[in-house]
Amino acid sequence: MTALENLVQNLARLPGIGPKSASRIAYHLIKTDAAYNKQLGLNIATIQEQVFPCSICGSFTEIDPCPICEDHSRDRSQLCIVEAPQDVITLQSSGAFNGLYHVLGGAISPLDGIGPENLSFAKMLKRISEGQFKEIIIATNPTEEGDTTALYIRHILKDRQDLTITRLASGLPIGGDLEYADRITLARSLRGRVQF
Known part of the structure; x- marks a missing residue:
């Protein structure tokens, strides 16, 4: 296998990058400045040493605890539970939430062999019992796995009347x-309607 084929094959393993996109990126890198390629390679090679999960919430950070967990101006009565670290970034970019986060590390998916024991539920329960939370916001994805995970969270917290x-x-x-919305989205919209 040539160096170019090897690069294309490795790029194609990235999420959202198919063989055609991988080929375009590889050819772009060939024509790009060598200093840029070296810097990109260094960034990729050292990313796991520089970015790691926060020991408290599980979100990606370069310092531990992360800046969100360390920020005492945040609302410590709200805990938003998400599936992945990138969900924290997405919610933060909205500017609408000023509480704390907990990253589960995925969603319950029996078909993929992911059960509650594979996610950070034990850590979540410990945080909730030791914290001063009044509201738990479940922000799992609106998928079958996300819905299953949300139901599981509700189940394990059912005795917490506080x-x-x-x-x-x-x-x-x-x-x-409306004409472009799929059936599931429309059904969710109808079930989640609010008084106007």
Whole structure:
């Protein structure tokens, strides 16, 4: 296998990159400045040494605990539970949430061999019991796995009468047309309707 074929094959293993995109990226890198390629290679080679999960919430960070967990101006009565570290970044970019986060490390998926014991539920329960939380916000993805995970969280917290358990609303996007919405999105929108 040539060096170019090897690079294309490795690039194609990245999520969202197919063989054609991998080939375009590889040819772009061949024509790019060598200093850029060296810096990119160094960034890739050292990323796991520089970025790691926060020991408290599980989000990716370069310092431990992460800046969000260390920020005492945040609302420590709210805990938002997400599936993946990138979900924290997405929610933070909205500017609408100022509480704390807990990253599960995935969603329950029996078909993929992922059960509750494979995710950070024990750590989540410990944080909740030791914290001063009043609201648990379940922000799992609106998928079968995300719904299963949300139901499991609600189940393991059912005896905690001191907690309000909420779930992110899901439904139609702003500016979207009903005719382009799929059945599941429409059904979720109808079930999650609010008084106007």
